[in-house]
Structure formats: structure tokens, C-alpha cells
Amino acid sequence: MNTPTPSTAPRHRLRFYRAVWRWHFYAGLLVLPVIAWLALTGAAYLYKTPLDRAFHHRLKVVDIGRERLRPQQLLEAASRAQPGQVFRYTTPATDDASVEVAVMTPDARHEVVYVDPYTGAVLGQLPDRGTLAGVIRRLHSLDLFGPIASGVIELAAGWAILLVLTGVYLWWPRARVAHPAQVPAGQLGRGDLGGVLWVRGRPPQRLFWRDLHAVTGVLVGGVLLFLALTGMPWSVLWGAKVNQWVNGHDFGYPRGVRVEVPMSTQRLGQTTTPAWSLRQAQLPASTLPDPHAGHAGHDMRGMADIQGQAHDAMGLNAAIARFDALGVAPGYSVSLPRGAHGVYTASVYPSDLHAQRVVHLDQYSGQVLLDVGYDAYGPAGRALEWGINVHLGQEYGTANQLVLLLACAGIVLLCVSGAVMWWKRRPQRGLGVPPMPVERGTLRVIFGLLLIGGLLFPLVGASLLLIAALDRWWLGDNARATQ
Known part of the structure; x- marks a missing residue:
């Protein structure tokens, strides 16, 4: 397809523009359906509490x-x-x-x-x-579709980042490097912000959908980038590795966790659903009491009959009374001791980050073995938890929810407009991949930039190499054949 090119646009900029557009097309082709799915399920999950209270x-x-x-x-x-x-x-x-x-x-x-x-x-x-909210969350994270699907989340987040960055470059106002979908060069000059800040044309025209896609993208692109980055902690490879990295270091894992108390082999994530940065935290161990010492004052109606635990354990009544006295926020969950060395663990993650808390009690003495809150996290842990809390629509109340709800609607519109725009320009044969630059230098620059992102997100990097190979040896030949 021949493309009108403004005389003011240097040829190297045109080549670079087309190369960026090509990778923007690939990113959209791969992740737009997934992004639309995540936006729809994420919008519903913003209102998890009222949904559950109404439905159940x-x-x-x-x-x-x-x-x-x-x-x-x-x-x-x-x-x-x-x-x-x-x-x-x-x-x-x-x-x-x-x-x-x-x-x-x-x-x-x-x-x-x-x-x-x-x-x-x-x-x-x-x-x-x-519950309904639980099912929505599992749909959003793709947990319902098995462990392999969890990797799709990481790929979608990484490619969404690429989609936003390349989209911003394509949108950026300039003496326009021509786009194959663009109107004649004289219609869009330096002073014309049509397609940049407002939408031109009418719905039957491809120009309308192109402008709608561009303007919507710049409005919601920042939120999409934020959601992709803050969604990475839940990913199967990158999230797990970063979780291990921030746990065990003062800059991420709470400073009070590595205290000199006996530690068990159990992990906090095995007994409850803690903050993301605490999933790998080891549980402290209760100290077995001296069999010759008395334990007067303990609630003897503990877990002996139902849970099969020692009769001299303090029991659930005393444990909850202790947690209440410590001021743990209402709605906390108590994980019961597992075995003779287990502990009572209270954990709560309300909307207020500063009310997040994990408290471990010795099941026999009721001694506080660990008491960790948000303010005790290292800077990396605090940053990660803040991002996750905003991602969930919890940090700033109704305003947080409304911004994300509007952003989710915009993301769906972005996906729909991109699909319609492609449909209107698709060729009779092939995918309609934007033309590949023939200059090796341009390709090297683009691929080098992509590799930087691939190093930060290895699973995404592996997919980039795969797409680059297909682009070079198969899709590239097809695209050149249709030009």
C-alpha cells in the first residue's frame, strides 16, 4: 500500500515510525482480547464487597x-x-x-x-x-483455566506495556510521519490536533476509528501502563522471583520478621492469604511448654476436641481476645495452629494500607512472636503494596474505584476501536501486518529496545524472540508479498 508522506518528514523517521507501528500491531494482535477480558473482570471486582453482600x-x-x-x-x-x-x-x-x-x-x-x-x-x-467476587477474581487472574493460563497474565502485562509505549510514540504530535491509515498530508499539519486531542470523521469512516483509538489510548494509556506494572506481582515467573527477592531483605520484607525466635518450615501463604510481599514469609514456631509446669489461666477449651491439638493450648477464645486487645482491625482472619509447633496467625488487609497487619501468637503462652504492619515494610515492600492496593481500587476509596472503572471502560473501547480499525483496513489475504522496514539498522534499533524490556521481564522476552523469529522468517515474507 502506498502511503502519502509529508515532505518535511525525514526518511529515517518514517522507517522508524513504520517499525514501531509494526510492533504495536503485533502487541495488539496478541493481547487486545486478553486486555479486554481483564478490564471487564477487573471492573466487576472493584465492587467485590457490595457484590458479595448482595448476591450472597x-x-x-x-x-x-x-x-x-x-x-x-x-x-x-x-x-x-x-x-x-x-x-x-x-x-x-x-x-x-x-x-x-x-x-x-x-x-x-x-x-x-x-x-x-x-x-x-x-x-x-x-x-x-x-463467592461471586471469588469467582470474578479467579476469572480475572485466569486461575480457573489452570497454571499455564497464569503465564498468560504475565505475557499480557508485558505486551500491554509494549502496546502503551509504542502507542504513545505513534500518537505523539509531530510534523506527521505518515501512517498507512492517515488522511492526505495536507489535512493534518503542525497546528491541527485532530486525532490527537479530538476525534474526526464519522463512525462509517476508518478515520473516525483511528482517531477514537488514538485519543482513547492517550487518555487511558497511563492507567493501563500502571495496571500492567502493578499486576506483574501476581505473575507466574516474574512475580514469584520478585517475591523471593523482596522477602528476606530489609528493603522489602518487614524488618521485624527476621527476629530471634524459633522458625518453622511453614510459609504464611500456606495458611492464609497475606499481602503479596509476605507470601514467602516463614511462620515462627510455638515453644512446647514444660510438661511439669502449670498453665493456669489458659482457655482449656481450645482445639483439643475438634482439632486434635494439645490440651494446654490457649484456645481460639483466648487467641481472639488477645488479637482484639492488640487492636487488629475488624474482619481479620485467624489461621489456626498446625501441629504442636504451630501458631495462631491473625492477618487483615483493609482498604487502609496502614491498617494492614500480621500477628503471630505462641499457641501455648499467647506471647506475640511477630507483629508486622505496613509501616514496618521496607521501601520496596511499601511501594509494591501501595501499587497493589491502588490496582484493587482500595487505596483512595470511591475516587479510586471510579477512576479505574472509567479506565476499564476506556480500555475496552480501545480494544474495540483497534479491532474495528484493523477490520476496515485488512487486506483480502493475510493479516494486514504493517510493512517491514528493509534497512537492517532500523530493525536493530527497534529490536535492541525490545530486548531491554525482555531482560526486565524474561517470559515476555522469550515471547519477543519468538515473534521476532516469526516476523523475520515467515510473517516478513508474507508482508512483503502483499505490499
Whole structure:
């Protein structure tokens, strides 16, 4: 396809522009459907709490009574309704919320039993993470589609970063290097901001969709870049490696974690769902009491009958009373001790980052073995958690949710306009890949820039090499054949 070129545009800039456009096309081809999916599911997940309270009202919402029953009574009620090993007890976040008791059944299923904290009535049960919000989150993270699909998230995030950066270059106002979709050169000069700040044309015209794509992209591109970067911590390779890197160092992992207490081989992520930067944190170990010493004052109605733990453990009632006295924010989850050296762990991650907290108690003495909050994180941990909290729409309340909701709508529009624009310019044969520059120097520069990103994100880098090979030996020949 011949492209009108402004006389003021140097040929090397035109070559570079076309090379950038080619990789922008590849990035869009690979990730636009995934990005649209993530935007739709992410927008829904912004309102996870009201969605769950509305959709599971019978399980989640209770009438406020005068006084709550003791936690052990509620746990026993849940255990009667669903026999098995109780591994987590979640306290109500609000006065009208139910208690959630997570049980591993004899056939190894994880079920959550909902109990009225005022009457002890069992309201029903669901699979763990089986609420509407839980399903939306698993759809958003692609967990429902297996471990391989988790790698798609990392690839989509990396290619979305490439999509935004190349898109900004293509959008940037200049004495226009011609775009194959562009109107005649005289229609867009230095002073014309059509297609830069506003949309020209009408919906039947490709110019309309091209401008809509460009203007929408510049409006939501920054948010898309932010979401891609802050979504990386959940990725299968990059996220896991960075998690290991920030844990065990003062700049990331909380300074108070590596204290001189006996450490178990258990990880915090095995018993609860902690902040991302704490998933690899080891749990401290309870110290077995002297069998000849008394333990008067402990709640002897602990976990002996139901959980098979030592009779001199402090018990759930005393543990929750201790957590409440320490000022842990309401709605915290308590992971019960696993074995003789296990600990009671309270964890809570509310919208306020500074209220994030993890507290470990010795199951026998009730001694605080570890008490970690956001303010104790290193700078890398704080930055990561802040990014994740904003990504989830929690950090700045309603404003945070509205900005992300509008951005998600814009991202979907960006994907749709890109698809329509391609459809209107597609050739009768082939994908309609933008022309490949024949100058090796231009290709080397572009590929060198891409490799920098590939080094930062190895899985994305591997996919870049694969696409570059296809581009060089197969797609390139087809594209040249159609030019």
C-alpha cells in the first residue's frame, strides 16, 4: 500500500515510525482480547464487597443482636455442620456480617461455613473462594483455566506495556510521519490536533476509528501502563522471583520478621492469604511448654476436641481476645495452629494500607512472636503494596474505584476501536501486518529496545524472540508479498 508522506518528514523517521507501528500491531494482535477480558473482570471486582453482600445476602448479612457468642462456640457449630479440619476463622468486618469458618473436609475439599455470630445458626456454606467476587477474581487472574493460563497474565502485562509505549510514540504530535491509515498530508499539519486531542470523521469512516483509538489510548494509556506494572506481582515467573527477592531483605520484607525466635518450615501463604510481599514469609514456631509446669489461666477449651491439638493450648477464645486487645482491625482472619509447633496467625488487609497487619501468637503462652504492619515494610515492600492496593481500587476509596472503572471502560473501547480499525483496513489475504522496514539498522534499533524490556521481564522476552523469529522468517515474507 502506498502511503502519502509529508515532505518535511525525514526518511529515517518514517522507517522508524513504520517499525514501531509494526510492533504495536503485533502487541495488539496478541493481547487486545486478553486486555479486554481483564478490564471487564477487573471492573466487576472493584465492587467485590457490595457484590458479595448482595448476591450472597443470606450467607453474608445477619441481623444485629445484643452480644456475640464466643468464637469457640461458633467454630463448633460450623464443625457440626461440616465435619473436617478447621484451618481458618474470619471475624466479622461489620456488626451485620457473619463469621466465616474455613474447613478442609475429609475428602480434601476446602469449604467455608457461614455462621450468625449472635445466634450461632449455620447460614450455609460455599467452596473456599466460591463467592461471586471469588469467582470474578479467579476469572480475572485466569486461575480457573489452570497454571499455564497464569503465564498468560504475565505475557499480557508485558505486551500491554509494549502496546502503551509504542502507542504513545505513534500518537505523539509531530510534523506527521505518515501512517498507512492517515488522511492526505495536507489535512493534518503542525497546528491541527485532530486525532490527537479530538476525534474526526464519522463512525462509517476508518478515520473516525483511528482517531477514537488514538485519543482513547492517550487518555487511558497511563492507567493501563500502571495496571500492567502493578499486576506483574501476581505473575507466574516474574512475580514469584520478585517475591523471593523482596522477602528476606530489609528493603522489602518487614524488618521485624527476621527476629530471634524459633522458625518453622511453614510459609504464611500456606495458611492464609497475606499481602503479596509476605507470601514467602516463614511462620515462627510455638515453644512446647514444660510438661511439669502449670498453665493456669489458659482457655482449656481450645482445639483439643475438634482439632486434635494439645490440651494446654490457649484456645481460639483466648487467641481472639488477645488479637482484639492488640487492636487488629475488624474482619481479620485467624489461621489456626498446625501441629504442636504451630501458631495462631491473625492477618487483615483493609482498604487502609496502614491498617494492614500480621500477628503471630505462641499457641501455648499467647506471647506475640511477630507483629508486622505496613509501616514496618521496607521501601520496596511499601511501594509494591501501595501499587497493589491502588490496582484493587482500595487505596483512595470511591475516587479510586471510579477512576479505574472509567479506565476499564476506556480500555475496552480501545480494544474495540483497534479491532474495528484493523477490520476496515485488512487486506483480502493475510493479516494486514504493517510493512517491514528493509534497512537492517532500523530493525536493530527497534529490536535492541525490545530486548531491554525482555531482560526486565524474561517470559515476555522469550515471547519477543519468538515473534521476532516469526516476523523475520515467515510473517516478513508474507508482508512483503502483499505490499
